[in-house]
Amino acid sequence: MVGGAVGDALGYAVEFKSWPSISARYGHRGITRYELDHRALAQISDDTQMSLFTAAGVLLGMTRGYMRGIMGRLDLYCRYTYLDWLHTQEWPARKSGERVDSWLMDIPDLYSRRAPGTTCMTALRAIEAGKEVKNDSCGCGGVMRTAPIALISYIHSYAEGQLAYCDMVAAQAARITHLHPLGFLPSAVLNDILMQIMDGKAHEAESLCEVVRAASERLPSIVAEDDGEKTYGERWPGPVARQQEILRQAMDFAHTDMPDPEAIESIGGGWTGHEALAIAVYSAVKHADNFEDAIISAVNHSGDSDSTGAICGNIMGTLLGRSAIHDHFTEKLELLDIIEEMANDLYTGCIIHEYEYRDTPEKIRWEEKYCQHHYPSSR
Numbered sequence: 119m120v121g122g123a124v125g126d127a128l129g130y131a132v133e134f135k136s137w138p139s140i141s142a143r144y145g146h147r148g149i150t151r152y153e154l155d156h157r158a159l160a161q162i163s164d165d166t167q168m169s170l171f172t173a174a175g176v177l178l179g180m181t182r183g184y185m186r187g188i189m190g191r192l193d194l195y196c197r198y199t200y201l202d203w204l205h206t207q208e209w210p211a212r213k214s215g216e217r218v219d220s221w222l223m224d225i226p227d228l229y230s231r232r233a234p235g236t237t238c239m240t241a242l243r244a245i246e247a248g249k250e251v252k253n254d255s256c257g258c259g260g261v262m263r264t265a266p267i268a269l270i271s272y273i274h275s276y277a278e279g280q281l282a283y284c285d286m287v288a289a290q291a292a293r294i295t296h297l298h299p300l301g302f303l304p305s306a307v308l309n310d311i312l313m314q315i316m317d318g319k320a321h322e323a324e325s326l327c328e329v330v331r332a333a334s335e336r337l338p339s340i341v342a343e344d345d346g347e348k349t350y351g352e353r354w355p356g357p358v359a360r361q362q363e364i365l366r367q368a369m370d371f372a373h374t375d376m377p378d379p380e381a382i383e384s385i386g387g388g389w390t391g392h393e394a395l396a397i398a399v400y401s402a403v404k405h406a407d408n409f410e411d412a413i414i415s416a417v418n419h420s421g422d423s424d425s426t427g428a429i430c431g432n433i434m435g436t437l438l439g440r441s442a443i444h445d446h447f448t449e450k451l452e453l454l455d456i457i458e459e460m461a462n463d464l465y466t467g468c469i470i471h472e473y474e475y476r477d478t479p480e481k482i483r484w485e486e487k488y489c490q491h492h493y494p495s496s497r
Contacts, residue, residue: 119461120454121409121435122169122265124447125427127152127160129417133233136420137379148379148418150410152450159452163232165262165428166457168203170228172291173266173460174220174488175199177468180270181488184468185475192267192276193291197245200294204242207234221487225456233424235259241295256300258394260292262425264305265432266464267291268312274467282340285310285333290344296391299357303350304391306340307333307361308429311399315436323406326437327369330399334362361392368396372403378415387421394422398429402437409434409442463487 131153132140140148152160175196183189198219205218206228212218222228237255244251270276271284288309292302310333320326338351338358345353364385371381378401385400386393401415409431416430417423435443448454468488470481475489 119169119173119265119269119432119435119457119464120440120443120448120451121413121431121433122428123162123166123431123451123454123457124435124443125413125416125429125431126165126262126424127162127451128413128447129423129425129427130161130163130232132417133163133422133424135423137383137418138420140418140420141379147414150414151446154450155452158450160450161232162452163424163428164207164234164238164259165425166453167206167228167232168200168238168259168263169266169428170222170456170460171199171203171220172196172263173270173464174202174222175291176266176270177463177488178219180274180276181468181470181484184471185489186472191287191290192270193287193294196291197294200238200242201246204239204246207231207239222456225453227453228456237301238295245294251295251297253296254298255296256298256390256392257296258301258304258388258391258422258425258429260294260296260302261304261308261391261395262428264288264292264308265312265436266460267305268309268316268436269461269464270467271309272313272316273465279313281310281313282336284313285336286340286342289340289342292391299350299354300360300390300392302391303337303354303357303361304395306350307337307365308395308432310336311433312436315433320437323372323403326403326406326433327372330365330369330403334365337361357392361395364392364396365399368400369403372400378404379419382415382419382421382426388419388426389422394425394429397421397426398433401426401430402433406437409438410444410447 179195202220238259241251267288277283285306289302289306292305314329320329340350388394405411412434417427
């Protein structure tokens with residue numbers, strides 16, 4: 119979670135800039151340190167905002183399961199918390215008496231527009247209005263918010279840790295807003311990569327490549343249960359093949375001496391989901407032993423720098439751990455306390471159940487955050 123936010127914040131300052139303009143301003147390596155705002159903080163973008171609301175959604179679902187003994191699929195709860203995120207982009211502050219589904223709505227600094235994606239905004243407005251979401255978007259706004267699903271799925275053995283099922287859940291969470299297959303299939307692959315890394319299957323560049331290949335090879339066989347039980351390969355053979363191809367290309371480039379900006383330019387701009395994931399994979403494989411080098415690589419190009427940085431940060435944070443992230447990337451990171459609190463909640467998992475939930479301050483706090491979610495919390 120922290121790794122993703124670091125990559126996001128580093129790339130946010132150059133998201134809409136070309137590589138020539140980035141290198142002209144920051145030097146031959148491009149941007150390597152944060153641009154700070156008037157508070158001397160590195161701003162997160164909508165990528166980290168939506169990752170936080172994804173985490174809130176899956177924890178809402180997990181808590182319902184513990185409290186009621188029954189729950190829906192994890193991604194279904196994200197629909198509620200994504201509407202909360204939509205309101206942070208539209209409201210100046212928390213509205214008194216308004217129904218909300220996440221404790222994040224009590225965080226004033228989240229009420230800030232950070233270049234939110236048009237697809238996400240339009241889709242969620244349709245959902246709020248009770249209308250069908252209609253688009254053919256393969257933008258990266260789905261994959262950049264995926265990591266919390268992998269974390270909770272692996273750590274708490276969701277669906278008994280079945281990779282293909284958990285991958286499908288991650289794809290469905292992205293599919294809430296992005297309806298083109300290349301807008302949600304990358305989320306399945308990223309979920310698979312992160313869960314494999316947590317399972318100890320990657321330690322350096324070559325084993326990371328094996329993890330990516332395994333995730334890519336699993337993609338066609340995932341069952342899309344909302345599509346007549348057809349597998350992804352049966353339902354979307356062209357997009358599946360394109361996702362696999364661009365990941366192979368990214369890993370091939372990572373084993374050459376080609377300069378990072380040139381290699382990334384050959385992969386794409388990262389505005390689409392499959393390109394964003396491929397760029398993140400390229401930078402992670404090329405710099406698998408160094409968190410800082412990887413995210414610097416991932417953000418310095420003429421494309422969607424914050425999203426490619428966020429996804430690469432997710433991978434590298436999972437691969438190398440929190441201690442690999444230097445203090446100069448965390449000391450000035452906006453909302454670090456909230457990001458780490460949410461990460462700790464994902465790691466800890468639900469600590470209450472129906473018959474025992476108010477006997478310690480920690481349990482009372484959990485109930486306030488993930489049960490009494492229609493009301494202002496006591497935060």
